Amino acid sequence: MQLGVIGLGRMGQIVVDRVLDAGHDVVAFDLSAEATAAAAEAGAEPADSVDDLYERLSEGEHGEPSNRTGSGATREDDNGGDDGARIWLMVPAGDPVDATLDELEPHLTGDDVVVDGGNSYFEDSVRRAEATAAAYLDCGTSGGPAGAELGFSLMVGGPEWAYEELTPVFDAVATGPDGHDRMGPAGSGHYVKMVHNGVEYALMQTYGEGFELLHHGRYDLDLEAVARTWNNGAVIRSWLLELCEEAFREEGNDLGDVADRIEGGSTGTWTVQEALEQEVPVPLIYQALAERFDSREERFGRRLASRLRYGFGRHEVPRTGE
Known part of the structure; x- marks a missing residue:
């Protein structure tokens, strides 16, 4: 062809x-x-x-x-x-x-x-x-x-x-x-991809929150080791979790100079707008979108989400001082 x-x-x-x-x-x-x-x-x-x-x-x-x-x-x-x-x-x-x-x-x-x-x-x-x-x-x-x-x-x-x-x-x-x-x-392919991206937002937010708790929690943990262990047989293993492991390996346990700013947001906005129109509750996707818009105060979880966008899409990572 x-x-x-x-x-x-x-x-x-x-x-x-x-x-x-x-x-x-x-x-x-x-x-x-x-x-x-x-x-x-x-x-x-x-x-x-x-x-x-x-x-x-x-x-x-x-x-x-x-x-x-x-x-x-x-x-x-x-x-x-x-x-x-x-x-x-x-x-x-x-x-x-x-x-x-x-x-x-x-x-x-x-x-x-x-x-x-x-x-x-x-x-x-x-x-x-x-x-x-x-x-x-x-x-x-x-x-x-x-x-x-x-x-x-x-x-x-x-x-x-x-x-x-x-x-x-x-x-x-x-x-x-x-x-x-x-x-x-017509339209159904991009509709499914839109919802896919909304799910992606929520998954990234969930990993970010979990690792933020580990980062600030009771123990001095090696987050790369945590991600690697979870990726081998744990219920929550996934490609995004593999990218978490990659992020900690390449940026360090504290994510180095990755800025607390998450770019993007259009597909998540479309997903939330469609959910409102269809009267379908999507609280996790909405919260993940809100976190992107609110990414002004320092948050470890958002810094990890920003680095994950680089992992799967090679999107530019905002750095502190830029």
Whole structure:
């Protein structure tokens, strides 16, 4: 299969690498010429622009122009054509997604499939699916840079035929066939990812509070040793707990100069807003979100949560004095 990838940051480059490793062809573009060159060095065909990427995809695997004639082409909702372009967007959520779609829109037909693999708000994904000529798949992506080796967890929403068409690519990008599934119609993939992130907030908050008590408690404890012991057979073992162990090993028992400030908050806010609208109580997720907004007074638990964000997503860690 031939896949176009737009957006070659950390996550986009992982998509390119894993798709190439699975034996598929990739056409790649990024606003950064250096990022595009890196994808080309990995084996992708570089494109000079969004328009150029689409034209290269339209030539097909044999260099023959396809019979697609522009956005006026139509298809039945349940079955797309065999000659459509398959394009994966890995650009930042919000305006960059809409800007990229605006560039693609003059070319897209009903035979094409566009995957939004970013962290978009689910209602934006519904709007885009309704407005875009192509079949639109909203793909919640979890796993962070560790996905380069292990693969991602993919939560996909959109037309079933488009999901099935892209299954070989999802198999390559995910941990395997069990690492992805179609959640439902448009918006459902990013909806599930939104709630996933709310759960992530609460888990990080829980580990932070537990280790804060140990840090200030009765005994002079080696917190790396505690985390390592818990990770070997304890009920609360997890990847996040492994990242706690990593944080104490690399930053020290007192977390060094990691600042008591936790960035982020958009997906947690969306989760709490949806919970209020649906009248579903989510006190742990709400409290974790509130802790992020309140991260002004010194708290050990929040410092650990900040370092955990680096562990799973390589997000920048605020440091004291910055």
